[in-house]
Amino acid sequence: MTKVRVAGFSISLDGFGAGPDQSLEQPLGLRGKELHEWFFPTRSFRTMIGQEGGTQGIDESFAIRAMDNCGAFILGRNMFGPVRGDWPDESWKGWWGDNPPYHAPTFILTHYPRAPIVMEGGTVFHFVTKGIGAALEQARAAAGGRDVRIGGGVSTVRQYLQAGLVDEMHLAVSPVVLGQGENLFAGIDLPALGFRVTEHVFGEGATHIVLSR
Amino acid sequence: MTKVRVAGFSISLDGFGAGPDQSLEQPLGLRGKELHEWFFPTRSFRTMIGQEGGTQGIDESFAIRAMDNCGAFILGRNMFGPVRGDWPDESWKGWWGDNPPYHAPTFILTHYPRAPIVMEGGTVFHFVTKGIGAALEQARAAAGGRDVRIGGGVSTVRQYLQAGLVDEMHLAVSPVVLGQGENLFAGIDLPALGFRVTEHVFGEGATHIVLSR
Numbered sequence: 373m374t375k376v377r378v379a380g381f382s383i384s385l386d387g388f389g390a391g392p393d394q395s396l397e398q399p400l401g402l403r404g405k406e407l408h409e410w411f412f413p414t415r416s417f418r419t420m421i422g423q424e425g426g427t428q429g430i431d432e433s434f435a436i437r438a439m440d441n442c443g444a445f446i447l448g449r450n451m452f453g454p455v456r457g458d459w460p461d462e463s464w465k466g467w468w469g470d471n472p473p474y475h476a477p478t479f480i481l482t483h484y485p486r487a488p489i490v491m492e493g494g495t496v497f498h499f500v501t502k503g504i505g506a507a508l509e510q511a512r513a514a515a516g517g518r519d520v521r522i523g524g525g526v527s528t529v530r531q532y533l534q535a536g537l538v539d540e541m542h543l544a545v546s547p548v549v550l551g552q553g554e555n556l557f558a559g560i561d562l563p564a565l566g567f568r569v570t571e572h573v574f575g576e577g578a579t580h581i582v583l584s585r
Numbered sequence: 586m587t588k589v590r591v592a593g594f595s596i597s598l599d600g601f602g603a604g605p606d607q608s609l610e611q612p613l614g615l616r617g618k619e620l621h622e623w624f625f626p627t628r629s630f631r632t633m634i635g636q637e638g639g640t641q642g643i644d645e646s647f648a649i650r651a652m653d654n655c656g657a658f659i660l661g662r663n664m665f666g667p668v669r670g671d672w673p674d675e676s677w678k679g680w681w682g683d684n685p686p687y688h689a690p691t692f693i694l695t696h697y698p699r700a701p702i703v704m705e706g707g708t709v710f711h712f713v714t715k716g717i718g719a720a721l722e723q724a725r726a727a728a729g730g731r732d733v734r735i736g737g738g739v740s741t742v743r744q745y746l747q748a749g750l751v752d753e754m755h756l757a758v759s760p761v762v763l764g765q766g767e768n769l770f771a772g773i774d775l776p777a778l779g780f781r782v783t784e785h786v787f788g789e790g791a792t793h794i795v796l797s798r
Contacts, residue, residue: 385758385782385794386770387600403776545598545758547785547794551774557599558771561764563616569598572760574787581598581760 375519378541380438382407388553389526396454406548410577430575443515445478448528452480477514479507526554544578588732591754593651595620601766602739609667619761623790643788656728658691661741665693690727692720739767757791
């Protein structure tokens with residue numbers, strides 16, 4: 373059965389999943405990079421950027437799980453890029469270069485239609501203008517029985533949570549406070565949505581929390 | 586120099602320091618007790634309730650630090666008890682029985698004056714009606730050079746934080762989500778207040794975070 377998962381999603385102690393003021397230079401918002409410090413030393417991340425080595429501890433085991441069995445991804449428009457409004461041309465193809473780390477059909481939520489983009493390594497970006505339900509339907513069909521991962525950003529995760537469409541969520545809580553940015557929890561009652569903490573593991577650089585329902 | 590500290594302060598992953606609907610039966614609000622599960626097995630807690638034994642690991646070391654060098658405490662009215670409005674009589678003397686765990690002058694913020702109460706074991710409850718600044722002044726004078734600890738609850742900690750009066754804060758982040766209750770962080774920008782994470786230690790039952798400025 374296809375599971376809808378949030379995974380490897382980094383937040384600060386005060387609940388922010390991204391800093392404020394996202395831009396081309398700061399894709400994660402101001403100080404947003406600090407949320408992901410647990411991930412950068414891992415073997416998974418180093419492999420992703422074409423480097424050797426990397427840690428193989430608890431943080432790495434959660435990085436592996438986050439990518440495991442993902443048949444399709446869903447991303448918000450801002451997670452895909454800094455372009456707002458209509459697409460001025462076809463030049464923006466994501467933050468990740470020619471070979472993005474998804475390696476699967478990846479559905480981008482947007483109000484502005486655009487033709488699919490076939491990238492290297494199996495990633496195909498599809499642009500969905502009919503909302504989160506339509507995107508999930510398409511992602512499920514594309515996932516071929518494997519999981520659909522809601523890749524982010526914060527606003528997209530919040531929309532799927534509030535719609536009751538997420539089955540499992542792995543959060544990596546980093547030991548930083550941001551004070552500003554996009555808050556994952558504000559106004560969201562996870563227990564009321566049926567979630568409880570089913571795993572909590574102290575990693576090398578973050579506390580890993582799995583919420584299930 | 587007297588430090589003003591928050592310490593041993595338990596919160597949920599989603600930032601709640603107490604559950605909703607505090608009452609005589611649920612002093613910590615609904616599910617609030619789950620925030621403190623890290624503390625109950627410790628030697629400090631067991632000693633506090635007159636029991637032997639208890640764990641002596643990381644959680645215990647933070648429990649000891651939380652009580653160390655405290656010359657005076659400040660508590661909000663609701664942390665002292667469930668009574669609201671004017672004191673109907675002198676019968677309510679806190680949640681803690683004849684020998685409260687403070688063992689030092691303890692200043693209760695309230696709008697309703699009341700005579701001090703001398704408890705066993707060194708705790709004296711003083712009732713302060715002139716606000717958080719006056720309470721801190723009195724607590725500083727009483728602390729004799731030792732630290733003043735803001736004992737809670739959430740609203741009291743938030744008021745002292747927002748007034749820029751807290752020097753150090755130790756939070757014990759418990760692996761639960763509450764969804765409702767009193768949120769410590771909402772609308773509070775800790776970096777803007779000068780705080781950064783100076784320690785983070787994974788304990789047996791909670792992640793311990795020290796914020797300093």
